[in-house]
Amino acid sequence: MQELSRKIGLFQAVSINMSQMVGIGPFVTIPLMVGAFGGPQAIIGWIAGAVLALADGLIWAELGASLPGSGGTYVYLREAFQYRTGRLMPFLFVWTAMLFIPLIMSTGVQGLVQYLAYLWPSMTRGQGDIVGIAVIALVMLLLWRRVENIGRLTVGMWAVMIVAVAAVILAAFTHFHPSLAFTWPAHAVDLGSGTFWLGFASGLTIGIYDYLGYNTTAYLGAEVREPGRVLPRSIIYAIAAVMGIYLLLQIGVLGVVHWQDMLDSNNVASQSVASAVLQDTWGKGSADVVTVLILVTAFASVFTGLLGGSRVPFDAARDGVFFKSFGRLHRKYDFPVLGLVAMGIVTAAGFLLARHVGSSAAHPPLAILITLLTTVMVIVQSFAQIAAVIVLRRRQPNLKRPYKLLLYPLPLIVAGIGWAVIYGYADKANPGVHPIEWSLGWVVLGVLAYLVWSKAEKTWPFGPKQIREEYAEGADATVSQPSR
Template identity: 75%
Template sequence: MSQMCGIGPFVTIPLMVAAFGGPQAVIGWIAGALLALADGLVWAELGASLPGAGGTYVYLREAFQYRTGRLMPFLFVWTAMLFIPLIMSTGVQGLVQYLAYLWPGMTTVQGDVVGVAVLALVLVLLWRTVEGIGAITVGMWVVMILSVGAVILASATDFHPSLAFTWPARAIELTHGRFWVGFAAGLTIGIYDYLGYNTASYLGAEIRNPGRVMPRAIIHSIIAIMAVYLLMQVGVLGVINWQDMLDPGNVAAKSVASAVLERTWGRGAADTVTVLILVTAFASVFAGLLGGSRVPYDAARDGMFFRSFARLHPRHGFPVLGLIAMVTVTAAGFLFARHLGDTSEHPPLSILIALLTSVMVIVQALAQIAAVTVLRKRQPDLARPYKMVLYPLPSIVAAVGWLVIYGYADEANEGVHPIEWSLVWVALGGLAFLIWSRVEGAWPFGPKEVREEYREARYADTATPPAG
C-alpha cells in the first residue's frame, strides 16, 4: 500500500477529472481497481508458484525459455530500464508541481533545475551503503497517511454534495467514441495510481507461505487503496469546483490537495500539508530508484543481461551502473515530458503516464498473462498453492483492459505517440538482445538453456522427476 499510494493521488485527481470531463471521474478509479484486481490474480498465481526475487523477470524466464531462450527476461529488464525511471519521473514532476504552491513565481527553467537537483541529491544519498530502508519506508507511509488523512478530513468539514454528485448532461454516452477515448485515458491514470499491488511478488523469495500471503496482499491492498482514492476523489470534488481543475492557471489544476486545505482550514494548514506531500514525493523517488537499480543487477548476475550491470561498488557494495542509468533516464524522462508539454495540450504528468503504461503493456502485462497459460501447459505439475479463481476469465479481463489502454494511447494523447515510442523501445531491445546473445553465445547463436528451477526443486527428493 505504501508503494501504491505515494504521490499519485495528489497529482492525478485533476487529470482524471479532465479525462472524463466532470465529477463522473469516479468511474476511472473503479475501472482502474477492477483492472488491477484482474491483473493482480495473474500476479498472485505466478508469485505463489514461482516465489523468487525478481517478479516478472522470473516468470518470463520460466515460461518462455522453451522457444525463445533468454529473450523475454532480457526484454523485460530492457523495458524496466525505461518504465521504472518514468514512474520515478512522475514523482519528480509531482514534487515540482506542489513546490510551485509554496513558490508561486517559479519559472519552467527553475522547475527543471529543481527536478534535476532532487535527482542529484537522491544519487548522492544512494551512493553509499544504504541501511535503515525499512525505517524510510515506514516513515514515508506515515507521512503519506497524514497527508491523505488531512485531505479527506478537511474535505469532510466543508463538503457540498451538489458539487460532487451533479454530473454534466450526457456525462456517459456509451455510443459516442469520445466517451471511450476519455474512459481509456481515465483507465490509464487509474491503473497508474494502483501500480504497486505487485510489490510483494518482487519479494517472493523472502515471503513465508507465499501461496497464502501473495493473493491476500494483492487483493486486500487494492480494495483498501480503492476506498482511499474514492474518499479523496469524492471529497475533493465536494470542495473544489471541477471546472477549476481544468484551468491550467488555477492552483487546483496542479496542487489540488493544497487548494482543498487552503479553502477549508486556511493557508497555514495548506502549507504544512504541502510540505508533507513534498516529503512523500521525495521519499517515493528515493525508494523507487533504490529498488529499480537492483533490477538490471539481478538479471546480469544471473546471466540474463549485460555483465557490466553486475558490478558492485568496491567499497559500498551497490550496483553502480544500474543506479547511474536509472537516475539518468529519470532525469531525461522528466525534462522530456516537461518540454514536450510546452508544445502540446497535455501536461507533463499525463505524458509520462501514457509513455510508461504503453511500454509496460507489451513485455510485462500481456506477456505475464500469456505466461500463466504457457506454464500451465509446459509445467502442469508445478506446485501451485494458489490458482487463479475462475481461470481464465481474470486473464481475459486483464488482457482486454490493457489492450484498451494501449489501443487508445495515441488517440488519447495526440502528439505524444506513446505506441510508436513503445514499439521503438522494444525494437531497440530486440536489437540489443541479438548483440548481447552473439557475444554471450546464447540462443539464437547458441543452444537454448532450459532450467525448470521450481519444478525441479519440488522433486529434488525423488529419484527421477516426471518427464517434461
C-alpha cells in the first residue's frame, strides 16, 4: 500500500501554518471587528482571539506530537473515543470537515475577489464569479504534484505574505495618529452591558477565524519530519509570530483610517482597508502594488488550506471509516486525489454561495459564513479535542508524548470557556441566521449517515468495536470487542 512520505521540515511547517493563518483574513475582517465592537476598542477582539488560539494551539501541540497521523483531528478522535462509541466521533469529524474546511477556503477566495475590485473597480458580479472559480482551479492545478515541491512553493508564498503585511504595518506607523487608534467612544467597555458581551462574542468569533490555520501541519502529520519535535514548534511559533503581526496591523490601521469609514459601505475602507491605508499614506501607486501582494497572500492561504484539508479524509478512508475511494493516492505524485477534488468543489460552491446570498450591513455574507463555520467546528472539533486530551491521558497513559500541555489543565479550561462563548452567543449575534440550529442539524444528519454506514459495515452499534491503540508503545494489532 502506498504511504505518505515525511518531507516537511520545521521552517516549511511554520511557513505553511503562518500562510494559512494570515492569508486574506485580517485584511477583510478588520472592518467586521470594528463593527462588532462599535469603535477602535476592537483591539480587544484580537487579544481575546490570540488567547483562545494559544490555549487551543497547545491542545493541538500535545495531540499532534503524540499522534502524528494524516488527518489531524480525525486521528485524535479515533484514538480517544473508540472505547465507548466505536467509530462514531471520527466519522462525524470527517463528515463535518468535508464541509467546514473548504468553506473556510471559500471565504479566502471571496476576500481575494473583494481586494481585486480595488484594482478593477468596474468588475461585475459575474466577472468576480469567474475570477474566483479560476483561482480555485489554479490552486488545484498547483497542488497536483509531490508534497516536497509544494513545501518549497509554500515558502515562497510565505515570503510574499510577510512583505505584504510588513508594508501595510510600516505605512501605517509612518503616518500614525494615536488619537484615532486610542480614543474610544464613551462606555466602550461596559462589562455590565449585554451589548458589550454580544459584541465581544462576535469579535471573538472573528478573531479566532483569523487565527485559524495554526493547526494546518497537524493535518499533514504523516508528511512532517520528526513530528514529535516539529509539530508542536510549528504551531506555537506560528501563533506567537501572528499574534505580534495582528496587533501591529490592527493598531496601525486604526491609527490611519477613521473607524467610521470602515462601517460605510460606500467607502473603500469597508472593502479594502489595507489598500485604503496605503492610498492615504504612500499614494495610489503604492496601494496598487501592495494590493497585488495581498492577492498573492490570499491565494497562499487558500493553497495551504486545501493542501491540509485534502488529507483529512485520507486516513479515515484507509481505516474504513469513510468512503474507500478517498484513501487512494495519485499513482505518480502520491497525494490523495479525491480529497483534493472534493474539497475544491465544495470551496467553489461556498464561494458562489457567499457571492449570491442576500447581504446587509448587519449581516455581510463573510460574517455569516464565519459564524456558521465556527459553530459547526466547535461541536465536533474544538470541544471534542479538549475531551480527547483528558480521555487519552487516562486510557493510554503509556502513549509517548514528546510535548505535554504546559500548566495542564489550565489551557483546556481557557479554550473551553472561549469556545463556549462563541457557540452560546452565536444565535443572538446573528438574529435570523440560526447558526446553532444549523450546526446541530448538520451533526444530526451526520449521526444518521453514520448509522446507515455502520449497519452496512457491521460495526458499532451494529457490530463489535475495533480497539486499536496504534500509537501506544508496544501496541498490538487491532482487537475486537463485543458491542455493548
